[in-house]
Every structure is written in structure tokens, then in C-alpha cells.
Amino acid sequence: MIVSREWLSEYVDVDMPVEELTDRLTFSGLNLEGVEEVGDDVAIDLEVTSNRPDCLGHIGVAREIAVLYQIELKLPQAEPPASDEQTSDVTSVEIQCPDLCPRYNARIIRGIKVGPSPDWLVRRLESVGIKSVNNVVDATNYVMLETGQPFHAFDLAKLKEGRIVVRRAAKREKIEAIDHQTYELSEEMCVIADAERPVAVAGVMGGFDSEISKGTTDILLETAQFVPLTVRGTARKLKLFSPSQFRFERLVDATQLDWNSRRCAEVILDVAGGTLCAGSVHAGEEIPTSREPVEMRFGQIPRLLGIDIAPAEAVKILERLGLKVAGKVTDEKAAFVPPSWRPDLTRECDLIEEVARIYGYDEIPDDANIPVEVPTLPKADAVRQRMRAVLNGAGLSEAITITFISEDQQALFDPYAGQEPLRVDHSSRRHEHILRRSLVPSLLMCRRENERHGTANAELFEIAKTFLEASPGKPSAEPMVVSGVTGREFGDVKGIVESLVEDLCPDAVITARPAKLDAFAEGRAAELSLGDTPLGWVGELDTNVLESPTLDLRGAASAFELFVDPLVERATLQRTFEPIPQFPAVERDINFMLAEPVTWEKLSNVALAAGGELVESVEFASQFRGKQLGPNKKSYVMRLVFRSPEGTLTGDEVDKVQQQIVSACEQQCEAVQR
Incomplete structure (x- = not known):
């Protein structure tokens, strides 16, 4: 600037x-x-x-x-004389896209004479690098550089029916701009149009067909507020950049639209003559009258700045900046209403920064005693960070996928089948309009894309929110889950899940029950819980899912999905030191044949209880199903780890405990040792 x-x-x-x-x-x-x-x-x-x-x-x-x-600010009066003719009798303004243009103000000036600008105006513009065009255009540029509000003047005679329509551009609609270039517009752009055609690209550039010329006598003066993001996107797409566009991108002050419009009309009358019609035509949202107060605690000033500034001095500085005190000022705090021209003042730290910069950063001593606090990561973030480390260590790579999936993709893995999903209107992804309630479909599609590009076994995980429809009396939920997809067998994937839970919650006990989800292969899946709290699912995916037209994966795949909140609640991030065992462990594998309904969870719990203090752990080694076992039979290989804190175990001691375990499993699970 x-x-x-x-x-x-x-x-x-x-x-x-x-x-x-x-x-x-x-x-x-x-x-x-x-x-x-x-x-x-x-x-x-x-x-x-x-x-x-x-x-x-x-x-x-x-x-x-x-x-x-601390000196006086002198502002122009901006009270131009007006005729008896009303602006509303001459023109009208209609805003068809308030989401792109919240407010639009129009004034009419009749009988102007377009010509060279007076020397003072030319000199002012040239001093800041702006070339003179004519007195009307120069006046709009002058007041823009004075107030920060862009303006545009239309030749009223060139506007069809003399009215303004603010609307979205039609698809592939074209306009010839004042730079004599023709631009093709798109539907997300905002245009200023008359009754028939666009006459300006809103906030970016005016049109050639309605520009001010030597023959212009009556003008319509535009003062508007456009949505910054729309102006920015239009300018970059059309590669059109201007001082006006630069200011609209940064948001103009809506409360000053009328004053700025009057000021611009005043300067035009001064340099180009003419008569101003009375009043203006304003369309769009009501001008905001006030803002929410922002509270500032005086005790935060020395904490953030390292110096003491008296509360009275801080209040005085903020009042000089145009903020108004809201309510009572106490020794501890005060609330302030920021002025309309300062949209950046929304937080306590913003007010403290204002106090600091006006008080003077050079007043802060080099040895200011500013307390340094080491930021701590919130527990939920720390747990998710630890999850990433564990899953990365297990060989899985993190994926970040989009929230929307299609009906067919949701059908690949849907733990909530029978409930209506959340659908949204999302025109850019017409076939993917469902807010996912599981991450597994997205990860399966990623695995498919990797397979198509030569990576046969992409092992992926993701941590993200899912979206569940509201049930009667309950709001919609957004549970955070961690999901993974890999080509490993059920036992290996369950081991990854157990390692993850054990790393986060060393004392937690996972309960596994047979899962009845259509996406999993029969007998190759488990529903997990921590006590009475549901935790998630793990299992091998059924061939019907893997070979479906939507997925069409070549190899086998397993998946898991866990709710994050139960893990966050139980996570122990600060670990207690445990001494390294002084005596060696003894490992024994036992192969049991059981009936199909008997779960590994039941078998392992029986073994752990029967083994007593000498059994350090009971681990799943493998399982088998085959004709040689007979119908509805399976075998589990159980790995037992024995250790004593008092000395090295002898073979006889281990044999005795092992026999207790075998007997208990035979009696309580009807297991047969093979």
C-alpha cells in the first residue's frame, strides 16, 4: 500500500x-x-x-x-447536495445470490461531464503510482485509495432497463471487460448484470459495454460488499488482478458502505459536475449495528508480554483504537466492542497485541520475565500419535481418504446394516454422497488402487471420524475410529490389534466373541470389547466381498476397526518401571482339538486360571480346520510361557503345571490334547 x-x-x-x-x-x-x-x-x-x-x-x-x-483524526463530511429526484425512481437492485454478494448500494448522478481530471487529482493519483484516465474514473480511484472501499461507475444509458441484477454467471457466459479481452465465466462466479447481460465481473473488473466514455452524462455508482473467497477464486481463474479485487479479497467494512458511497459521489460532483439523486438503493442484508464484546483479563498482559501495563493505560489505548468499553471495568478485567473496521479483533490475545503494539514493542525489556510453558499434547492426540507409531511398527502405512463413499462402497463393509446412512448433496462427487460410517471401505478401495498400480499387498490404516445417523431421542454421532486393511491371516491381524491395545492399555483385557458380520468369512472374525465396552471388529474378509464388482481384489484381505474413545479413556501414557526378569522362561506348545463353538477366549482363560502364578502368558500360536478332524471340529495350538520370580523352573515343575492346564481344558472345554 x-x-x-x-x-x-x-x-x-x-x-x-x-x-x-x-x-x-x-x-x-x-x-x-x-x-x-x-x-x-x-x-x-x-x-x-x-x-x-x-x-x-x-x-x-x-x-x-x-x-x-495521540492527535486528532479529521474526516471529510461526505454530505453532497442532492436533487428532489429519488434514486429509487431511476433504478432498482436485485441480489439473486446473497451467498456471493451480501450487500449492494447504488446511487445515481445525472448531468456529469466526462473529461480530464483537475491537476490536484492527477497529482494525488500519480504520487501513489496510479495513472489518470478521466475525471469520473479518477474520482472512484481516489476515494478507493482514501477509504479502502472499491467503487465502479456504470454509464446509466448503457444499462438495459437501467437496473442492476447481481447473480451467478451462466455456464460459459462471456463478457468483454474494460481491458478489451473476452472472458468465459462459470457458474461459481458472481456478475453484475442489467436486464439482459453481464456488465461487470463482481469485485474484479467492469465490462466494456457499460464503461464510462466521453459521451456519458448519467452514471450509476456501485458500492458493494462481495464474499472474499468468491472474488479470490474468480480473479485467479480469469487471471484478472486489480487494486479493487485486492481489497474485496480482504473484506470491506459493511457499516461504511453508505458513507463511502456519499464520499465518492461528493468527489465526482466536485470534479465532473452533475446532480446527485436523493438517497440510494440498498439491497441485501441489514448492516450490522454492533459486534460481540471481547473480554480481556488484565492479568494476562504481563503473562503474555512480560511487562506490567496499568489497566487504565490498557483501556485508554484500546479506546484510542476505536474500541468501546462494554459494561463495567474492574481491576481484573473489562470487555470491549471492536470497531467495524477491525474484523481481526475477535480474541483476548488480539486485544493484548493491540495494547502491546501501541504501547511500544521497544518498551519490552530484553530480559523480560516471560514464563515459558512447554505445551502438552492433549491425551486424545497423544493416543492417536501412539497408535500411528505402533501400526507403523507393525508394517502398516497411514492413509488419508475422503469422507464420502458410494452406496456400493458402503456395502463392502457395513457394521450398521439396516440403519439409514447420512446422505448429503455434494455435486462435485455425485456418486459418492454418503458420509461413511466405517473406514474399511475407503481403505479397501485404496488397496485396490495400489493393486492396480503394481503394489500387490498394500497394508494400510487410517484414524478418522465416522458418521452415524441419529437414533430416536439421540443426536447424530461422529465416533473416531482406527481401521486397518492387510493381506495377513486372522490370527496375525488379531495379534496387531492386541499389540495396539496392550501398548496403550497394559492392564486392559480384550474380550473376543464370534462376529456375525456379512463382510467377514464365517468363523474367521471376532467382535472385541474391553469389559462391557464395545471396542470393534477384526476378521478375514469374505470372498464375496473381495471378488465383488466394486472391489475385485486378487488376494485375500483382513480388516479391523476399533473405536478410539474407549482406548483414550483407558490409555496409560506414563509407564511405571518394571524390573527385567532375573530367571529364564520356559515355553511349551499344546495342541487341543475342540468343538467349533468353543472360542479361543474361553480356552485361554481356562488355561491361565489353571496355571496359577507360574504361567506368565498364554498366547495363540495357530489354528487348523480339516477333514481329518471331523465335522464341526477345530484345533488350537496354545503357547504357554512359564516363569518363576524365585528361581529357574525345573522340567518336573513345568510338567506339573502343564498337566493342570490340560486337565482343566479337558474338563471345562471338552478339549482333546493331540
Whole structure:
């Protein structure tokens, strides 16, 4: 933003040396880019950050100077004389897309004479690098550089039916801009149109067909507010950039639309003559009258800045900046309503920053006693971070997939079959409009894509939210889950899950029951829980799923899905030291044949209870089903680890405990040792 020292002097007394002025502005946050003499004037180039749109005009910079030097800010009256003819009798404004243009203000000036600008106006514009065009265009540029509000003047005679329609551009609609280039528009863009055609690309550039020319006598003056994201996207797509677009991208002050419009009309009348119609036509949302107060605790100032600033001084600084005290000021805190031109002031730390920069960063001593606090990661984040480490260590790679899936993809793995999913209107992905309630379908599609590109066994996991429809009397839920897909067998994948849970919750006991999900192969899946709390599922996927037209995977695949919240609640992130065992362990494998309904969980619990203190662990080694076992039979290989804290176990001691385990399994599980 280039400002003229001479121009600034209209609003504040800038009798201080330029170097002093630029130093003060730099220390207050408006960094100096350069200084250049332009005739008798001095052009000051300032870097204005994106959160300070109020400083994209001379008045905004002058307001900063007035605060820094505690001097008066002088503003124009902006009360141009008007005729008896009403603007509403001449034109109308209709906003068809309030999501792109919240507010639009129009004024009519009749009988102007387009010609060269007076010397003072040409000199002012040239001092900040703007070339003169004609008196009307120069006046709009002048007031834009004064207030930060862009304007556009239309030749009223060239507007069909003399009215304005703010709408979305039609698909492939074209417009010839004032640069004499033709641009093809798209439906996400906003245009200013008359009764028949677009006459400007909203917030970016005017159209050639309605521009001001030597024959123009009546004009319609536009003062509007456009959605910054829309202006930014349009400008980048069309590769059209201008000072107006730059300001619209950073949000203009809606409360100043009328004053800015009157000020621009005042300057046009001064340099081009004419008569202003009374009033204006305003369309769109009501102008906001006030903002929510922001509370500031005075005790936070020394905590953040390292210096004590008296509460009265802090209040005085904020009032000079245009903030108004809301309610009572106490010794501990006060609430302030930020002015409309400061949209960046929304938090307590914003107010403290304002106090600091006006008080002076140079007043903060080098040895300021600012307490340094080491940030701690929230427990939920720490648990998810640990999950990533464990699953990475198990050989799985993290995937990040989109939230939307199709009906066919959801059918691949749906633990909530029978419940209605959450659907959304999402035009960019018409066939993928369901908010997923499991991550497994997304991971399976990733595995499929990897397989198509030559990676035969992509082992993937993801940690993300899922979305469940509300049940009667309950709101919709967004449970966080961790899911994985791999080519390993059921036992291996269950081992990964157990390792994950054991790493997070060393004392937790996982309960596994046969799972009855259509996506899993029969007898090759488990439903998991921690006590009475459901934890998730793990199992080998059925061939009907793997060979479905939606997926069509070549190899076998297993999947798991766990709810994260139960793990966060039970996670122990701070570990207690445990001494290394002093005596060796003894491992024994036992092969049991059992009836199909007997679960590994039951068998292992019986073995653990029968073994007593000498059994350190009971581990799953393998399982087998085959004709030689007979119908409805299976075998489990159980790995027993024996250890005593008092000495090395002898073979006889181990044999005795092992026989106790075998007898208990035979009696309670009807197991047969093979």
C-alpha cells in the first residue's frame, strides 16, 4: 500500500520527519517497504498484512498515526447536495445470490461531464503510482485509495432497463471487460448484470459495454460488499488482478458502505459536475449495528508480554483504537466492542497485541520475565500419535481418504446394516454422497488402487471420524475410529490389534466373541470389547466381498476397526518401571482339538486360571480346520510361557503345571490334547 505524505496531511498533522513516522509505523505493525520522493511529495510504501484491510486506504493509515501520536483524526463530511429526484425512481437492485454478494448500494448522478481530471487529482493519483484516465474514473480511484472501499461507475444509458441484477454467471457466459479481452465465466462466479447481460465481473473488473466514455452524462455508482473467497477464486481463474479485487479479497467494512458511497459521489460532483439523486438503493442484508464484546483479563498482559501495563493505560489505548468499553471495568478485567473496521479483533490475545503494539514493542525489556510453558499434547492426540507409531511398527502405512463413499462402497463393509446412512448433496462427487460410517471401505478401495498400480499387498490404516445417523431421542454421532486393511491371516491381524491395545492399555483385557458380520468369512472374525465396552471388529474378509464388482481384489484381505474413545479413556501414557526378569522362561506348545463353538477366549482363560502364578502368558500360536478332524471340529495350538520370580523352573515343575492346564481344558472345554 503506497500512501502520500501530503495526502495523509488532510486527515492528521504529519509534521514529524518521514524517518520518524516510518519507524513508528513499522514498530506498530505496518512494515516499511520503501520511501520515494515524488515532486514535492513523499510516497511511503507500507506492507499491509491480510488481517488489516482497514489500512488499505489513506484514512486507515491516518487513523493509525492519530493513535500512535495521540492527535486528532479529521474526516471529510461526505454530505453532497442532492436533487428532489429519488434514486429509487431511476433504478432498482436485485441480489439473486446473497451467498456471493451480501450487500449492494447504488446511487445515481445525472448531468456529469466526462473529461480530464483537475491537476490536484492527477497529482494525488500519480504520487501513489496510479495513472489518470478521466475525471469520473479518477474520482472512484481516489476515494478507493482514501477509504479502502472499491467503487465502479456504470454509464446509466448503457444499462438495459437501467437496473442492476447481481447473480451467478451462466455456464460459459462471456463478457468483454474494460481491458478489451473476452472472458468465459462459470457458474461459481458472481456478475453484475442489467436486464439482459453481464456488465461487470463482481469485485474484479467492469465490462466494456457499460464503461464510462466521453459521451456519458448519467452514471450509476456501485458500492458493494462481495464474499472474499468468491472474488479470490474468480480473479485467479480469469487471471484478472486489480487494486479493487485486492481489497474485496480482504473484506470491506459493511457499516461504511453508505458513507463511502456519499464520499465518492461528493468527489465526482466536485470534479465532473452533475446532480446527485436523493438517497440510494440498498439491497441485501441489514448492516450490522454492533459486534460481540471481547473480554480481556488484565492479568494476562504481563503473562503474555512480560511487562506490567496499568489497566487504565490498557483501556485508554484500546479506546484510542476505536474500541468501546462494554459494561463495567474492574481491576481484573473489562470487555470491549471492536470497531467495524477491525474484523481481526475477535480474541483476548488480539486485544493484548493491540495494547502491546501501541504501547511500544521497544518498551519490552530484553530480559523480560516471560514464563515459558512447554505445551502438552492433549491425551486424545497423544493416543492417536501412539497408535500411528505402533501400526507403523507393525508394517502398516497411514492413509488419508475422503469422507464420502458410494452406496456400493458402503456395502463392502457395513457394521450398521439396516440403519439409514447420512446422505448429503455434494455435486462435485455425485456418486459418492454418503458420509461413511466405517473406514474399511475407503481403505479397501485404496488397496485396490495400489493393486492396480503394481503394489500387490498394500497394508494400510487410517484414524478418522465416522458418521452415524441419529437414533430416536439421540443426536447424530461422529465416533473416531482406527481401521486397518492387510493381506495377513486372522490370527496375525488379531495379534496387531492386541499389540495396539496392550501398548496403550497394559492392564486392559480384550474380550473376543464370534462376529456375525456379512463382510467377514464365517468363523474367521471376532467382535472385541474391553469389559462391557464395545471396542470393534477384526476378521478375514469374505470372498464375496473381495471378488465383488466394486472391489475385485486378487488376494485375500483382513480388516479391523476399533473405536478410539474407549482406548483414550483407558490409555496409560506414563509407564511405571518394571524390573527385567532375573530367571529364564520356559515355553511349551499344546495342541487341543475342540468343538467349533468353543472360542479361543474361553480356552485361554481356562488355561491361565489353571496355571496359577507360574504361567506368565498364554498366547495363540495357530489354528487348523480339516477333514481329518471331523465335522464341526477345530484345533488350537496354545503357547504357554512359564516363569518363576524365585528361581529357574525345573522340567518336573513345568510338567506339573502343564498337566493342570490340560486337565482343566479337558474338563471345562471338552478339549482333546493331540
